[in-house]
Amino acid sequence: MKDIADIYIYNNTLQVVKVNGSDLLGWLEVNAYNFNQIDPEKEEDQILIDYNFRGFNFDTIAGIEYQIDVTKPKGQRIVNVTYQGQPVTEGMEFLVVTNNYRASGGGDHILNAPSAEVVYSATEENREVLINYVRNRETIDVQLESNWSIVPVETKGNVVFRSSPLGKDYIEANDLTYVSYHGEGEDGWAMYSFNFAGQVFPGDGEPGDGEPGDGEPGDGETTPGTKKPVKEEKDKEKDKEKIKKKIKKRKRKKARSFQIQQRII
Numbered sequence: 001m002k003d004i005a006d007i008y009i010y011n012n013t014l015q016v017v018k019v020n021g022s023d024l025l026g027w028l029e030v031n032a033y034n035f036n037q038i039d040p041e042k043e044e045d046q047i048l049i050d051y052n053f054r055g056f057n058f059d060t061i062a063g064i065e066y067q068i069d070v071t072k073p074k075g076q077r078i079v080n081v082t083y084q085g086q087p088v089t090e091g092m093e094f095l096v097v098t099n100n101y102r103a104s105g106g107g108d109h110i111l112n113a114p115s116a117e118v119v120y121s122a123t124e125e126n127r128e129v130l131i132n133y134v135r136n137r138e139t140i141d142v143q144l145e146s147n148w149s150i151v152p153v154e155t156k157g158n159v160v161f162r163s164s165p166l167g168k169d170y171i172e173a174n175d176l177t178y179v180s181y182h183g184e185g186e187d188g189w190a191m192y193s194f195n196f197a198g199q200v201f202p203g204d205g206e207p208g209d210g211e212p213g214d215g216e217p218g219d220g221e222t223t224p225g226t227k228k229p230v231k232e233e234k235d236k237e238k239d240k241e242k243i244k245k246k247i248k249k250r251k252r253k254k255a256r257s258f259q260i261q262q263r264i265i
Contacts, residue, residue, distance in 0.1 A: 004127055004130050004131050004134065005127055005131070008126060008127040008130065010101070010126075011125050011127075012099035012100055012101050012125065012126045013099060013100045013121070013122055013123060013124060013125055013126065014097070014099065014100075014120075014121075014122040014124055014125075014126055014129055015097075015098055015099060015100050015102075015103040015118055015120060015121050015122065016095050016096065016097055016098070016118070016119050016120035016121075017095070017096050017098055017102075017103045017110065017116055017117065017118055017119070018093060018094070018095055018096075018115070018116070018117045018118075018119050019093070019094055019096060019110060019113060019115050019116050019117075020090060020091060020092060020093055020094070020115040021088045021089050021090045021091060021092040021093075021094070022090040022115070023110060023113035023114065023115045023116055024061075024064075024081075024088065024092075024094055024096070025078055025081060025088070026109075026110070026113060027059070027061070027096075027109045027110055027113070028061065028066060028078045028081070029074070029075050029076075029077060029078050030057070030107065030108060030109045031057075031058055031059050031060070031068075031109070032068045032070075032074070032077040032078060033050065033053055033057075033074055034049065034050060034053045034057075034058045035048060035049060035050060035068065035070045035077075035150075036048060036049065036050050036070070037070065037071065037072070037073055037074070038070045038071050038153070038155065038159055039071070040071060040153050040154060040155045040156065041156060042155070042156060042157050043156045043157045044157050045157055045158045045159075045160050046155070046157060046158070046159050046160070047160060047161065048070070048159050048160065048161045048194055049161045049162075051162075054107075056107075057107040057109075059098075059102070059107075059109065059262050060145075060147070060148060060262070061096065061262045061263070061264060062145050062147060062262070062263040062264065063083070063094075063147075063263055063264030064081060064082065064083045064088065064147065064264060065080070065081070065082050065147045065148065066078055066079070066080060066081040066082070066147070066148050067079050067080045067148065067149050067150065067151045068148065068149070068150050068151065069150075069151040069153075070150055070151070070153070071151075071153055079151065080151075083264070093115075094264050095119065095264065096262045096263065096264055097262060097263045097264075098262045099126050100121070102262070103116075103118050103121075150194075150196060151196075152196040152197050153196055154196075155196075158182065158193045159193065159194045159196075160182050160191050160192060160193050160194070161191070161192055161194060162185045162189040162190065162191055162192075163189065163190060163192055164189075164190065165184075165188070165189070165190040167179075167181070167190060167192060168181045168190060171192075177195060178194065178195050178196075179192050179193065179194055179195060180192065180193045180195060181193075
């Protein structure tokens with residue numbers, strides 16, 4: 001329970017907002033500010049992530065599927081948005097479970113959205129809702145909802161981002177296809193390359209070409225015949241255990257930023 005409180009450090013409360021399709025797309029467009037605009041023609045390295053964008057303002061909205069085209073300018077990046085398999089239109093209405101910070105315009109996601117209306121406001125704090133959910137269940141079956149992706153694009157240069165040096169071991173232990181170690185970075189960071197064609201989508205089990213659920217291999221380094229040799233299962237399990245131990249040894253710190261997942265009901 002302490003871990004939940006450490007991760008969700010703010011005393012936000014649960015709220016439900018009604019928005020139309022147009023304002024829902026605007027909400028997603030603000031999330032896409034997390035990424036820098038990428039020029040496919042550049043041969044030098046390009047940084048994928050805008051490090052000035054606050055992590056707690058990067059929402060994911062469950063219940064819909066969408067893609068982000070990072071080659072487009074801000075405000076034009078959200079594409080292929082669907083709800084239950086059908087394209088989202090401006091006139092559709094959605095109920096989004098969120099918190100009072102976002103519902104009141106925090107982060108500017110729906111600050112000036114004409115259709116935004118709070119239709120339910122609870123007194124319970126979000127972290128208390130999460131704690132009660134965990135407390136009332138013997139087993140928590142966590143299901144990853146990979147309902148969004150970055151539109152695949154061929155670039156002449158590398159598209160990179162910084163992260164923990166521990167990621168290098170994690171990539172090898174889990175045979176990740178969409179990211180690879182790029183080298184040492186500054187101030188203790190490590191740099192990684194993002195492989196657009198190596199993204200994995202729900203139900204695939206294989207890297208795809210950008211369409212959720214396609215199951216088709218991408219055209220990157222992981223195409224059949226070029227994939228790196230897979231380690232024996234025992235070796236992979238040992239690597240995973242080593243990584244878990246490394247992470248446990250790291251000092252616990254209060255999270256300064258986190259990803260908020262909204263949900264359509």
